[in-house]
Amino acid sequence: xxxxxxxxxxxxxxxxxxxxxxxxxxxxxxxxxxxxxxxxxxxxxxxxxxxxxxxxxxxxxxxxxxxxxxxxxxxxxxxxxxxxxxxxxxxxxxxxxxxxxxxxxxxxxxxxxxxxxxxxxxxxxxxxxxxxxxxxxxxxxxxxxxxxxxxxxxxxxxxxxxxxxxxxxxxxxxxxxxxxxxxx
Amino acid sequence: xxxxxxxxxxxxxxxxxxxxxxxxxxxxxxxxxxxxxxxxxxxxxxxxxxxxxxxxxxxxxxxxxxxxxxxxxxxxxxxxxxxxxxxxxxxxxxxxxxxxxxxxxxxxxxxxxxxxxxxxxxxxxxxxxxxxxxxxxxxxxxxxxxxxxxxxxxxxxxxxxxxxxxxxxxxxxxxxxxxxxxxx
Amino acid sequence: xxxxxxxxxxxxxxxxxxxxxxxxxxxxxxxxxxxxxxxxxxxxxxxxxxxxxxxxxxxxxxxxxxxxxxxxxxxxxxxxxxxxxxxxxxxxxxxxxxxxxxxxxxxxxxxxxxxxxxxxxxxxxxxxxxxxxxxxxxxxxxxxxxxxxxxxxxxxxxxxxxxxxxxxxxxxxxxxxxxxxxxx
Numbered sequence: 001x002x003x004x005x006x007x008x009x010x011x012x013x014x015x016x017x018x019x020x021x022x023x024x025x026x027x028x029x030x031x032x033x034x035x036x037x038x039x040x041x042x043x044x045x046x047x048x049x050x051x052x053x054x055x056x057x058x059x060x061x062x063x064x065x066x067x068x069x070x071x072x073x074x075x076x077x078x079x080x081x082x083x084x085x086x087x088x089x090x091x092x093x094x095x096x097x098x099x100x101x102x103x104x105x106x107x108x109x110x111x112x113x114x115x116x117x118x119x120x121x122x123x124x125x126x127x128x129x130x131x132x133x134x135x136x137x138x139x140x141x142x143x144x145x146x147x148x149x150x151x152x153x154x155x156x157x158x159x160x161x162x163x164x165x166x167x168x169x170x171x172x173x174x175x176x177x178x179x180x181x182x183x184x
Numbered sequence: 185x186x187x188x189x190x191x192x193x194x195x196x197x198x199x200x201x202x203x204x205x206x207x208x209x210x211x212x213x214x215x216x217x218x219x220x221x222x223x224x225x226x227x228x229x230x231x232x233x234x235x236x237x238x239x240x241x242x243x244x245x246x247x248x249x250x251x252x253x254x255x256x257x258x259x260x261x262x263x264x265x266x267x268x269x270x271x272x273x274x275x276x277x278x279x280x281x282x283x284x285x286x287x288x289x290x291x292x293x294x295x296x297x298x299x300x301x302x303x304x305x306x307x308x309x310x311x312x313x314x315x316x317x318x319x320x321x322x323x324x325x326x327x328x329x330x331x332x333x334x335x336x337x338x339x340x341x342x343x344x345x346x347x348x349x350x351x352x353x354x355x356x357x358x359x360x361x362x363x364x365x366x367x368x
Numbered sequence: 369x370x371x372x373x374x375x376x377x378x379x380x381x382x383x384x385x386x387x388x389x390x391x392x393x394x395x396x397x398x399x400x401x402x403x404x405x406x407x408x409x410x411x412x413x414x415x416x417x418x419x420x421x422x423x424x425x426x427x428x429x430x431x432x433x434x435x436x437x438x439x440x441x442x443x444x445x446x447x448x449x450x451x452x453x454x455x456x457x458x459x460x461x462x463x464x465x466x467x468x469x470x471x472x473x474x475x476x477x478x479x480x481x482x483x484x485x486x487x488x489x490x491x492x493x494x495x496x497x498x499x500x501x502x503x504x505x506x507x508x509x510x511x512x513x514x515x516x517x518x519x520x521x522x523x524x525x526x527x528x529x530x531x532x533x534x535x536x537x538x539x540x541x542x543x544x545x546x547x548x549x550x551x552x
Contacts, residue, residue, distance in 0.1 A: 005188060005192075008192060009192065012192065012195050012196060012199065015199060016195075016199060019199060019202050019203060019206070022206050023202065023206065026206060026209060026210075027209075029209075029360075031359075041220075041250055041251070042220070045218075045220060045249065045250065045367075048329075048352055049352060049355070049356070051352075052352035052353055052355065052356040053356050055353070055356075056353070056356050056357070056360070058356075058360070102221065102251070103221075103222070103251060103284075104275065114333070117268060117272075117333055117334075118333055120268070121329075121332045121333050123329060123332075123333060179211075179359075179360060180359050180360075180362070180364075180365045182218075182365060182366040182367055183366075183367075184367060
């Protein structure tokens with residue numbers, strides 16, 4: 001009888017170890033999005049999905065990289081830059097309000113049209129969505145390598161309560177823990 | 185002895201609760217794709233992957249949003265629209281057959297070339313892939329907000345057996361349950 | 369007492385079966401990326417993320433399809449091709465060094481500018497990243513259907529230690545096992 005008891009205890013203990021490992025590797029209730037294209041339509045979609053996920057109690061991590069950074073620029077802030085930084089600064093959209101569309105750009109008429117038609121249908125603007133995201137605790141992580149390459153400085157970015165500046169390792173950790181991750 | 189039995193029963197019951205929680209949060213054998221770009225190449229890729237996944241017994245949910253909606257338009261159907269709806273209707277591709285390429289568009293020669301070369305290699309056309317998807321039970325979900333904004337009406341969309349009209353909440357539920365989700 | 373023991377054994381055995389099923393369906397510590405756009409910026413991002421994931425002990429599978437294939441072309445190799453193959457061969461970028469940017473292409477000045485500014489900031493070039501990926505065991509899978517359609521031959525691709533040639537089924541198997549999968 002003692003033997004049998006011992007066997008059962010051993011089975012339970014082994015099973016517990018396997019369950020622990022499963023729990024450790026199970027994804028959190030988290031969504032991770034890479035914002036890279038810097039297009040108005042993709043960036044709007046990213047924030048709408050983020051707010052939808054947050055409304056369903058998911059934690060949301062946004063990783064802004066490459067062209068995506070333009071959406072975070074504050075056109076009023078104007079820190080000192082070197083020559084290349086100034087050049088990129090001029091070529092990249094100066095703020096979320098200047099983002100191009102992925103198509104139907106039509107020399108700048110497209111984005112204005114989409115914004116006006118969204119307003120007409122009571123859909124929130126990108127800037128309102130970003131402000132809602134701050135309220136819902138959506139986190140913004142800015143790729144420091146992209147900032148370096150494009151000469152974008154912390155001092156020229158918008159004020160956002162949950163913003164930090166990270167490398168690719170931090171992004172890997174984010175998507176390793178996330179239920180879903182994709183790029184927009 | 186009763187004490188020991190009681191302890192073991194308790195351990196089994198606790199372990200069962202943990203396994204139940206893991207089962208609850210485990211993703212289904214499902215693929216969720218967001219179709220947003222509305223490009224011929226991306227849309228073809230989305231359907232090829234969907235059919236591949238369906239062939240491996242995965243359930244597939246496609247969420248059509250923004251430019252992606254054009255692939256679902258039936259050029260013959262012609263419902264009444266307001267001014268903005270008519271304007272968008274004219275500017276957006278009239279059907280899957282008019283989708284542009286993400287590159288090498290070459291004033292419309294690119295898509296024709298890709299279609300002709302795919303046919304030459306016995307690859308199915310986008311329209312055949314969509315018809316296969318219907319046979320395999322691939323579900324199409326259309327973003328109602330995008331329909332509103334672009335003035336696209338249910339009455340102008342193709343007949344498809346598994347189509348419904350949803351908000352972003354439904355999409356969040358889709359990717360929360362899916363093994364993988366990405367945008368194309 | 370025997371009855372109780374029997375009950376407990378049965379519970380443990382049922383629980384073990386459920387844990388086994390969970391283990392079977394749990395994703396591996398793997399990242400799967402589809403490289404489709406063929407843009408310099410997206411392809412650089414894919415390799416930086418791949419190397420980041422590999423550094424965190426993830427296995428990485430890259431699936432190259434459509435325009436993505438250009439990054440794997442070796443401009444020196446020059447196999448015989450039919451008419452369509454030659455035409456595509458001329459129209460597609462001849463190697464990773466000729467990839468366009470997703471924006472700010474500026475007739476070819478954009479990619480040169482990004483490459484020069486990345487070099488200035490000691491960021492590795494795409495070619496160096498690809499060579500690092502080979503060292504880290506990142507696997508490259510080439511979509512045979514895309515090769516057929518674009519007339520791209522194995523003989524014109526770069527030497528890479530972990531390269532194979534697969535259909536969509538292999539890609540489905542990849543993302544079914546992966547923790548995350550997305551397209552770039």
